[in-house]
Amino acid sequence: MQTEAQVSSKDAQNEVNADSGFNIYLRLLGYVRASWFYFTLSIIGFILYSAMEPAQAWILKHIVDVVSNNEIAENRLLIPMAILGIFVIRGLGTFLGSYFMALIANKVVYDLRTSMFDKMLLLPSNYFHSMPTGRLLSKITYDTEQVTGSVTSAIKVILREGFTVVGLFSYMVYINWKLSLLFLVVLPVIGLVVSYASKRFRKLSKRIQGAMGGVTDVASEAIKGQEVVKIFGGIDYETTRFRDAAYENRRSQLKMELTKALNTPIVQFLVAISLSALIWLALDPTFSDNMSSGDFVSFITAAGMLSKPMRQLTEVNSILQKGIAAAQSIFEFIDMDVEVDQGKRKVQSLKGEIRWDNVSFQYPTADKLALDGVSLSLEAGKTLALVGRSGGGKSTIASLIPRFYDITGGDLLIDGHAIQDYVLTELRDQIALVNQNVVLFNGTIHENIAYGRLRNAPEEDVIAAAKAANALGFIEELENGFDTVVGEDGVLLSGGQRQRIAIARAILKNAPILILDEATSALDSESERSIQQALDTLMEDRTTIAIAHRLSTIEKADMIAVIDHGEIVEVGSHSELLEKDGAYALLHKQQFAE
Template structure:
């Protein structure tokens, strides 16, 4: 068998749908942690269901009492029985509803936490392959649908299902022949429900995708509101959102149409069964041995079946929504996490890095981002990567912490392949300052002392802030280190955000430092101050600095010029200028453009 045929078989295997029942049973496995609440809920629904045939039996007793003229004897008993039935029914309703809500919310809590736990362990390629809004829809909308499939669906299935069983049991006790006639309509109802189930699930999946589209557009418009305003994109974004919302509306209406047709069809089938049942019941040969109370109680019990059966078919739409949402959730939970085959533990690396014939291509891309890279960086030295945008500089740096796994060749640190190190140990030895600064919606202290550093003393945080030239502006803020920075640091300026990120890297004190345009958001004065801080930070550390402004990396030990994924020149600043090649051309171009 060829590789192509094998890959096609694997794809086809992945496309095989999981049955709705299997998915729902997997969802119900999350109920195990709340089994005590579930038992209390089931007990409540049993109480509720038992009161339905009890009402029919009480009605029989009332009719028989009236027909036999024994009203006086039951004058207190019957009203007391009515009150007792409704009290027990109310207790059952409370126990069933409240504790089922406990179960459902526990399930959703477990699902959401499991999904987030999975999210932080997924490889970087996943984050680049799915829009943020779609991912948020999985965590919010899909899990909300699961609540309905547990609370409402299980409540109805248990309460109304037990009610149907109780009423059928009472009817069989009263007259089994008439009951069998009524049961003939059950297969017909089953066919209607089966067809509706398939359509509900299909439409529910379409609604989830449409909701993902809605959150995608909204998320992008919120994040890029400044671009939307300045470039007049309001009408375009409004139209995008309208189309996404329209698709959601269209799918919702199709769902409601199917649901609205499903209920009256089932009701008509039940009404037909009732009409036939009464026609047979009025036959003297069948009802001759029934008292007036028996006859009224039997017809009442049969009539009471309509409501629970209708609700059982009506809840089908909610159940299918939950199953469709569960498909989406479990597909996410079953995704492969970031692979860590490393077994080598290390406390602190020296930082000697070597690329050997290393090539890399992004997942799904046709063209390689890096081709046969060979480079050696001694420990404690600084490597500057320069070149045009898109040449592969950031890719080279991002492979060091294993955000991606490369295709060919090797990257070694201290003579050991980075794939052999444990991921947590490898990354604990690397500090990173991104070109696009990432801050979290917390205080300045939280963002400097983040992750492994959260237990750091304030004195060390202050020292790191001073080293990053951030302490002066932090002191001027009303709350100092306790100042909230807003989502992604929106309450701070670009330069302030970058200095917070640099302080975070300084505090980590890692032997390997990656600076991806670390001073790009700073004004000239701040850049000089930061550059001094970085110079002292880079001492005795292996540093990989990516820069467009060559003035910031002239003192680097090694400068590598990257072009179309290949290193075309390497050496010191003076050596590269003497070559009069690509680096000299970049240098002359930048400095000729500088204002005099």
């Protein structure tokens, strides 16, 4: 059995959740504020629509009274015209309410998606390492679609059917207030049913969102790794993974539909009990003595008409809770902390002098240091080559320069100033990067070379950069030349061609600091020699940090540092390190033997 303290704790948690849901929805409605004019037109439309519901009951009363009093001749034209007017006004109200509410919802979803995308581009690198791509895409696509329902369908039903209930009930009070009060008795019971269903709907909606993220995760990984899946016989395994994820989503959806299917008939039954009692009392002369035949018929008609809007108001609860759960996920994402940038120092141009002073670094999810006490000094315009075994910390050292990560301890200085003192965007403007895993976008070759802030670069500069990267030859052989679309992630180009496009992009940027992370790894021997010549030209008078496994590509480096387990093992020139006959010499002998 539950203790009194446990029950009290659950009640308190439910109150917090209810309050949280209300606040989330209010924040969501804040996005409607910019479209207040359209929202006003929509409300006017729903008021017009709702006002015509009791008008229909009134016209029925008038018809009954006219027939009872034998006044047909005098009202033969008036009544049809009144009916026609009611439907014209109702149609106008439906158009105004529905169209402008859809317009608002479209704008809200657009604003949410753009806000999420803007935030995504500002998030720190560790977020992307911990969040699967499919789950992130699910937030931007699926979650925002769920919000659409809560802004369009939910608000439309709440306003339209809510005004209808108020209008019909007010008309009933006008006809016979004593009988009308009976409806108020059942409202608290309906409220309890709806409250329970709301908590259930929101809980299931969150589960569905998580399951949907799982579906997109598996699908995204299978699409990206389709070649590996086929070669290593992973089709059955991936099929099972996807079916499991899809089944979890289906199971949660069915639970949601079960709750919805039970919620509606229960509320309908409660309304039916009220209507039955209402009609039973209405047939009692004590309650209907002062009512004409028309009053009696229109009262019962208005009471019957209440059933539909009340049913729709309870059904909209599931849509509303889906939207609130989705909005909570969206706002949690939007409220995430962006990359820390407290730098005030403006950057006109950097010389490129870099000094690591007892630098240590630990990844947020790791339990040990990735770098421990790294101390190096690199003069402006010189080249530092980082070598060592995989996982030793070479890429980590390089990633600290553009501040993809912030150091955990020690000091990292550029031109004598702490790297944190520089304005982040301006610091990165002074750095060019060529990754081992080349990143190309689904656009033309020209767009990938002249990317971002380089997009307005003169045509001749783009061509010169391509030529320097030994890419002009294969580009000119393509049917559309620089206007050739490379496909997603450059899939329509070979690995070597993608690498040369990335190098051309770095050459075009002409930044004082250059980071080369295995920049020639995807090239054949012949291409490597020509590219290495281009890189040698590019590296002149630039501070360069080159990460390499092929030691032959960094023999001319001014300084070579051997990294192992996050520590500097050896530092010196190529010849000096060979003379030491230490870790570097051992690596060199192994590669030479190969």
